[in-house]
Amino acid sequence: MPEIAHIRETIFGNLKRGYERVKDPAKVGVSELCWCVRRSYYNRMNPIPPDEKTLIRFMRGRSLHDLILLCFDNREVKIEIPLECGKIIRGYADALVNDTLIELKTVKTYKWDSEHIQQLKYYMAALGKTSGCLIYHNVFSDELKFIPVNLTDGERHTVLCQLKNIADDFFYALETMNPSILPTAYIPDLCKSCVYKIRCKGDDIVRT
Ligand code: SF4
Secondary structure (H helix, E strand, O other): OHHHHHHHHHHHHHHHHHHOOOOOOOEEEHHHHOOOHHHHHHHHOOOOOOOHHHHHHHHHHHHHHHHHHOOOOOEEEEEEEEOOOOOEEEEEEEEEEOOEEEEEEEEOOOOOHHHHHHHHHHHHHHHOOOEEEEEEEEOOOOEEEEEEEEOOHHHHHHHHHHHHHHHHHHHHHHHHOOHHHOOOOOOHHHHHHOOOHHHHHHOOOOOO
């Protein structure tokens, strides 16, 4: 039995290190500014360790995602947006095909599409691209679904400002250790399964 314990620890210890990558205090990822920026705050300040199921789900999603990305020559396109406060928004768009930016999601449902499209628009705005494509890989049906996304030059400015404002608020909340200034989830359904529900309510934001 001691060997089994060691093998388990080898698997889950490694998955945990991949899941909880150390975050640079001077940088924020675009993905941290989507979905629920308040949850991203909690993930940095005293994060709740992931359970084994979460780690397995993470490994499966990441592996499938990275395998499909290998189909593209120009992948992991780097993004860096400097903020006036000296901090940086950073991220990696999944791939670039000709002049179309690709964002790939491995999903069981399509119900979060507005947040996925928003994330892709952030990348497009940062890189000055007007054409994007959200690709869904559905792990239940084994289908690929392609959603075209467009961003006009006029929208680009608005989207970039929005992203920078969220990032400024995020860094300010970290500095002042005050998550209550951050907006709650853009999709209320997220709260049902959020591991920070109690902490979040304790910060005087009541979600039902
Ligand atoms: S409970 Fe909802 S609003 Fe609060 S951190 Fe979690 S997802 Fe965000």
